[in-house]
Amino acid sequence: xxxIGTANGKASFGNLIIAETRKLVDTRASVWLLSxxxxxxxxxxxxxxxxVTQVRSGTVSWPSLVFFPAxxxxxxxxxxxxxxxxxxxxxRTALTTFVMTPRRHLVAAAQGIxxxxxxxxxxxxxLVLTGISWLVATTFQPSVTLIGANWKALxxxxxxxxxxxxxxxxxxxxxLNAPAAIIVILLVPTTVLPMATIIKQLRAITPWINYFQARxxxxxxxxxxxxxxxxxxxxxxxxxxxxxxxxxxxxVREP
Numbered sequence: 001x002x003x004i005g006t007a008n009g010k011a012s013f014g015n016l017i018i019a020e021t022r023k024l025v026d027t028r029a030s031v032w033l034l035s036x037x038x039x040x041x042x043x044x045x046x047x048x049x050x051x052v053t054q055v056r057s058g059t060v061s062w063p064s065l066v067f068f069p070a071x072x073x074x075x076x077x078x079x080x081x082x083x084x085x086x087x088x089x090x091x092r093t094a095l096t097t098f099v100m101t102p103r104r105h106l107v108a109a110a111q112g113i114x115x116x117x118x119x120x121x122x123x124x125x126x127l128v129l130t131g132i133s134w135l136v137a138t139t140f141q142p143s144v145t146l147i148g149a150n151w152k153a154l155x156x157x158x159x160x161x162x163x164x165x166x167x168x169x170x171x172x173x174x175x176l177n178a179p180a181a182i183i184v185i186l187l188v189p190t191t192v193l194p195m196a197t198i199i200k201q202l203r204a205i206t207p208w209i210n211y212f213q214a215r216x217x218x219x220x221x222x223x224x225x226x227x228x229x230x231x232x233x234x235x236x237x238x239x240x241x242x243x244x245x246x247x248x249x250x251x252v253r254e255p
Contacts, residue, residue, distance in 0.1 A: 016101060016110035024084045024114055033080050040072035041126055049133030053141045062149035063220045066130050066157050073122045074161055075186075078168025081115040082181045085172030104250050108243075112169055119165035123158045152221035160219040163211060163235055170239045173246025176253065208233045 024030060048068055052060055088107075101107055138144060171181040189212035196202040196210075207213055211234035217223040218231060 013106055013110065016106060017113060020084060020107075020110045020114040023087055024080060024118060027083065027087070029083055030080050033076050033083075037072045037076045037122075038125075041069045041129060044071065045069040045126075045129040045133040048130070049137040052134065052137035052144055055141060055144050057143045059145045059147045060134075062146055063153050063156070065134065065146075066126065066153075067219070069130050069133075070123070070126045070157060070161065073126055074164045077119060077122055077161070078164050078185055079182055081111075081118070081165050081168040082172035082178055082185070084115065085111050085169055086176055086178040086181065089176045090178055105247055108173055108247060108250060111173075112166070112243075115165050115169040116162060119162045120158060123161045126161075127154065127157065148221065150221065154221075156218045156221040156223070160215045163215055163218075163239070167211065167235075167238045167242075170242035170246065173250065174242035176246070176249060209237055211235055211238045 025034065045068075048065055052065075085108075134146060138146075168181070168185055171185050172178065175181040175184070189210060193206060193210040193212065196206050207230045211231070214227070214230040214234040217227045223231065
């Protein structure tokens with residue numbers, strides 16, 4: 001574990017936050033993933049801006065403009081969160097960590113806060129990149145009008161990335177094994193759950209369990225009515241339940 005300051009032999013919660021933040025960015029795998037994420041988002045934002053210059057006239061939706069640069073963040077940042085949560089167990093440093101912090105739930109809480117903060121920072125950077133791309137593009141093509149750039153869309157984009165990252169955090173906590181959690185987060189929402197729509201008996205419940213599908217109206221800033229129920233139940237299934245399982249496993253598992 002990253003070295004942290006202690007008082008009376010115990011790590012303070014603030015120092016845990018600092019330590020988990022370091023773990024998020026100072027491992028080789030995390031550095032590569034974060035670098036690739038930033039590079040892809042920058043490239044895609046540039047391509048999106050170029051695409052705007054090819055539109056002769058009309059409107060461009062802000063949510064659709066943000067969607068593509070946000071894709072690398074939504075795909076790879078949850079993996080970084082998984083690596084952070086499982087680092088204690090994969091690097092066999094859990095014994096040191098839990099001697100310094102006997103209340104294991106505090107470690108998980110610090111990891112969750114760091115993961116959530118990282119998602120917000122990443123979203124802000126994506127929004128800034130998209131905004132710059134749009135401003136540059138409209139200097140070459142001023143006849144294009146931007147629609148849908150409102151507080152609902154901004155909050156929706158932020159909440160969408162937050163959900164993705166917290167799902168990664170929750171699965172990492174539940175499995176305490178990076179490969180297993182990564183396989184689940186990459187394959188189940190995009191492959192297994194969509195295939196469930198083929199089965200007539202499962203078609204009706206899919207919107208209630210598939211957070212990947214439920215976040216679509218949230219990201220667009222158009223969520224309303226029963227869609228809130230879809231989002232609440234699916235995120236409870238993919239975040240709250242795994243966190244409960246993970247806290248229990250972390251408590252009973254020997255370091």
